[in-house]
Amino acid sequence: MKSTAQFSSWLSAFLPDSLHTRPREWSRAALGAAIGFLFSTWVCSQLFGLHMAVHFSGPLAASAVLLFAVSSGALAQPWSILGSYLCACVVALTITHFIDHSLVGAALALGLSLLLMCPLRCLHPPAGAIAFCMVFATPAPGEPFWQPALAVMTAGVGLLACALLYNNLTRVPYPRPHPATSTVHRTRDPLPSERAGINADDLDHALDELGSFVDVTREDLELIVRSTEKHALRRSMGDIRAGQMMSRDLIHATPHTRVAEGLYLLTHHQLKALPILDEHRQLVGIVSLVDLVGAMRANSFNLRAILGLQKQQVLGELMTSPVQTVDVDAHVVDLIALLSDDGLHCLPVLDSGALVGVITQTDLVAALHRDLLRHLD
Template sequence: MSGQLLAFSRRLFGWLPRTVQARPGEWVRAATGAALAVIFTYWISSLLYGSTTAMILLGPAGASAVLLFVVSTGALAQPWPVLGSYLLSAVIGVAALHLPLPEMALGQRMFGAVALVVLGMLMLRCIHPPGSAMTVVIVLAGDLLEPLGGWLVLPIMLNACCLLFCATLYNNLTGIRYPKQAPRTDLHRTQDILPEQRVGFTEEDLDRALDKLGSFVDITRHDLEQIIRDTESSALRRKMGNIRAEQIMSRDIRTVGPDTTVRQAIGMFRHHHVKTLPVVNTEGKVQGIISLSDLLAQLDLPMGRILPTRVNLWRDQPLHHIMTAPVVTVDRHTHVVDMIPLLSSQGLHCLPVLENDRIVGMVTQTDVIAALHRDLVNHLA
């Protein structure tokens, strides 16, 4: 008997989820945002349509608020699922109320409405669970909502718009990007895929894995890809040991000031055979960075004609007018694995290394390649 009880308790506790990854500060942020959004939605809806209608329709809005503020990066919480599911549930709910089907029982009417909403959400790719809840609310509260007729769609969509407005404003003000957007960087304007996607798994591999799973995954495709790549980076960091920026950086670096002219910078490029120069102030703090491409971009002459007057003016320009700012930097303890995507995906050729906001070195693509080569030799030895 005790063995069966122990087995049952283990199975029961096995249903418990793992610890939530979010920190307590995020709990407070999300809870506050959800509460404010629900209050705001009720207030606006009650002003325009009365407190009774606002209260009836508020339940699904509360469920949507959980998704929009707690799991705002999820696929279910993006704007189209919210708008699409609410519109679909409103149209089907209104149809269920007003179609001449008096012989249908309440349960049958609700079954048909919910089934249609779920099928519609799947077909239109706007899966949002509170949408089906909205349909249930409409059918159950039919006597109270029927006077609105087809105009019932308006307060429902008002709730969706209020929630999205609050989620966009609050999430972005509190450091959470919403809506979720997959950054696609095409630095060279070519058809080539990003460097990190040329080795390892590809988008086609990810598509095949999702198709093989065969069920809906509440995570955006970009987030899933990012999780896998972060896992790969973590494993690579463990295998490569403790290779930091301070070990591979160049320390005897050449810098220029904000008032250095283009003519003087060209002389330094030629003399030191470098492609980039950090622009620092008198205190050694990085103000920007200047590269050969920055200089060439300033010419931008039509039909390839070089006008002497234009070139002379260009040569006398101070660098603070044309330098790139702000600058992507690292500190001396940054791991080489964290620098690789900066030098590949973002198209950077070098990374200034800072200590106490002052430049102490420079890591170039050549430095990283040499470090990777040395690590490979060590593993093969």
């Protein structure tokens, strides 16, 4: 019975996992791969002949699938394709010079290319096929022996240029941008969400322990893990919404409110930010203590300017606009990153576009405390 269950489990490993991409993305990637492959092989055929373009068309097609269908993967980044193609060309030319154009030489070129790509961090599977094809590529009579390598690199650059243009025009960032490492407070402290739980070092250690190739960047893996944590937290925290947490008795000002009056409202009510509403009571901006201090600091050597600032300048000249807001039905989990990692001290809450409340960091802490007590009961 146990052996039957193990055999069934082994067979199930052959079944593919469900895709988490949408059909629209399939169509986008398919069109891009076709365009990129056609352009790169056309350029190669125009410069080096149709025979040379067809000879390398298989690896180029495989690269096109990676660059357009899984452009966020570690194997599809610009250095991966250019570096791997270069490794394959150098190794194959060396093999054909010292050995011969044979299957043994092709297999050796494949293995050595893979061995070279790993420390250079440019692993790209189609480059293995490039190395194989390079061994059997024969330049035309009178042409230099390195002409096939030039053809490969030209086609690779053409394919990469198409990927850069097409992916970004279709709103798929390529190459995969590295996340900003600095915090909003410009200190060496990690983000609040990284001070407890999983952080970047934990992911690095996990990847080191795995020890095998993973076709995902560390940034993407971190994004997946944090998104998973977010959904799990949303499930465990029930249905706490912004409308249940917000302060409803709003202290606000208008764009024409004097700076001195705005400063009084902030200090008297012990606020860190002040919503700015127009004559139709629509939210048009927000002013914080930081904004006022920054304006005064700009005139720190001019006492007359400071006095004039408080008496004449209005909040409409200092306010931040547009304002980061949340909907009244926003889940508490969606507010955590905004009020911690993004460095915001308060979030205006809108209902059908109208300002109905404000959520502060204090409100968030109180809501999390109530949820913790609920789990302890």
